[in-house]
Amino acid sequence: MTDAVIRLLLADDHPVVRAGLRAVLESEPDFAIVAEAATAERAVELAAEVDVDVVLMDLQFGPGSAMNGAQATAAITARGPGAPRVLVVTTYDTDADTLPALEAGATGYLLKDAPPEELARAVRSAAAGRTALAPTVADRLLERMRVPAAALSVRETEVLGLVADGLTNQAISRRLQLSLATVKSHLVHIYTKLGVESRTAAVREARARGLIRRGG
Amino acid sequence: MTDAVIRLLLADDHPVVRAGLRAVLESEPDFAIVAEAATAERAVELAAEVDVDVVLMDLQFGPGSAMNGAQATAAITARGPGAPRVLVVTTYDTDADTLPALEAGATGYLLKDAPPEELARAVRSAAAGRTALAPTVADRLLERMRVPAAALSVRETEVLGLVADGLTNQAISRRLQLSLATVKSHLVHIYTKLGVESRTAAVREARARGLIRRGG
DNA sequence: GCGCACGTCAACCTTTCGATTGATGCCGGG
DNA sequence: CCCGGCATCAATCGAAAGGTTGACGTGCGC
Numbered sequence A, B: 001m002t003d004a005v006i007r008l009l010l011a012d013d014h015p016v017v018r019a020g021l022r023a024v025l026e027s028e029p030d031f032a033i034v035a036e037a038a039t040a041e042r043a044v045e046l047a048a049e050v051d052v053d054v055v056l057m058d059l060q061f062g063p064g065s066a067m068n069g070a071q072a073t074a075a076i077t078a079r080g081p082g083a084p085r086v087l088v089v090t091t092y093d094t095d096a097d098t099l100p101a102l103e104a105g106a107t108g109y110l111l112k113d114a115p116p117e118e119l120a121r122a123v124r125s126a127a128a129g130r131t132a133l134a135p136t137v138a139d140r141l142l143e144r145m146r147v148p149a150a151a152l153s154v155r156e157t158e159v160l161g162l163v164a165d166g167l168t169n170q171a172i173s174r175r176l177q178l179s180l181a182t183v184k185s186h187l188v189h190i191y192t193k194l195g196v197e198s199r200t201a202a203v204r205e206a207r208a209r210g211l212i213r214r215g216g
Numbered sequence C: 001g002c003g004c005a006c007g008t009c010a011a012c013c014t015t016t017c018g019a020t021t022g023a024t025g026c027c028g029g030g
Numbered sequence D: 001c002c003c004g005g006c007a008t009c010a011a012t013c014g015a016a017a018g019g020t021t022g023a024c025g026t027g028c029g030c
Helices: A015-026 A040-049 A069-077 A095-103 A116-127 A135-146 A154-164 A169-175 A180-194 A199-209 B015-026 B040-049 B069-077 B095-103 B116-127 B135-146 B154-164 B169-175 B180-194 B199-209
Strands: A006-011 A031-037 A054-057 A085-090 A108-111 B006-011 B031-037 B054-057 B085-090 B108-111
Touching: A006 A015, A006 A040, A006 A116, A015 A031, A015 A116, A015 B015, A015 B116, A031 A040, A040 A054, A040 A069, A054 A069, A054 A116, A069 A085, A069 A095, A085 A095, A085 A116, A095 A108, A095 A135, A095 A154, A108 A116, A108 A135, A116 B015, A154 A169, A154 A180, A154 A199, A154 B199, A169 A180, A180 A199, A199 B154, A199 B199, B006 B015, B006 B040, B006 B116, B015 B031, B015 B116, B031 B040, B040 B054, B040 B069, B054 B069, B054 B116, B069 B085, B069 B095, B085 B095, B085 B116, B095 B108, B095 B135, B108 B116, B108 B135, B154 B169, B154 B180, B154 B199, B169 B180, B180 B199
Parallel strands: A006 A031, A006 A054, A054 A085, A085 A108, B006 B031, B006 B054, B054 B085, B085 B108
Antiparallel strands: none
């Protein structure tokens, strides 16, 4: 796959963003955009049908979509070796976004404010199997390793995200297929790690630290 | 200004999005992109210096920017007649985003998931001084006029703000020199007005509607 | 192999929250 | 003047949340 041409699949629900990625990447002679997907499901299909080296994957796919970019990433990389590499290109760099994506097997994580050269460099890295992370994402990961106490686990971040959406512990347990006891257990750990003692305070603290996204 | 060519200024901090807008709009023969801005401040400058008919304005300009899109919109439209029209093109359609932008004098409000044809149509509408709103935004505005009950009193907003800061009812009562009963009474009214049934859900809803400040 | 973090769950208990009902006083518009 | 919205407070009760303790299996690193 390290031939002359790198075959790309663009997965983003915004036509404008797809056009922008296409415009930026098509100017590179060794890139070829072979397919576009406006939904996560379609991206998974195309990644299986078409011969693709790197998938440029957005994480958010609008309220009308059941699957998000992280799930699509997992579905694509689950096919093991030979599967295309997934390079996440999105707007947010909170732990709530980056951790699930990287855990799903993304080879890289870039922000949409990245300049075109950086984007092209990341695509070539991903095609070669090398990881390409945005500086802020890399910083955040290193900080996690340096101070592991202040970092929430993926599961904890997931629970806290639902808390921030206003769900009760009961609702969270149903949504995540957990027992109520487990949800409370996660919350106790979250409170300890964040140094707070209530759900609303935890949401506020997590928002301030960039652990969860600020928007709804 | 209703001549043959509509002169456009693109204001967005994402190079990819600017490239996408350029790619989509340049294919229209009567559009001419005369300038691009990566910051809100630069957009205001350019809108004053360059002869522009319509500004395509993003609302979010990254954490490094002091001015947001709504403020830039206000600065541009403040120059009265002869000033370029501002067409907001952004990702979010919550009240917290749309209301300030429209109040700042935006002629239109589109979402980035809009198809290219709709985008071109909105640009022509804006150039002619006609308002162009995304369907979801228009729905939201109509709903707001139909049900004006969703306005919180000053005191209720104050209480909800402290709830959003993670304070307990006890702490709020002390902070505001109230009895615990009064705080709970306010919260009941807030829940009724917002159509929710828990403090975290109320915070989320208020944030989405722009009733309380988004930042911590 | 062992320790450790993580995720999972249970039982018990205390505190807080939310729902209900009801009351008082103030103020402004019809 | 009276009604309604707002702000204030009280009492009560059930539900939810939070604290504590303890437990089990898994996976990872030393």
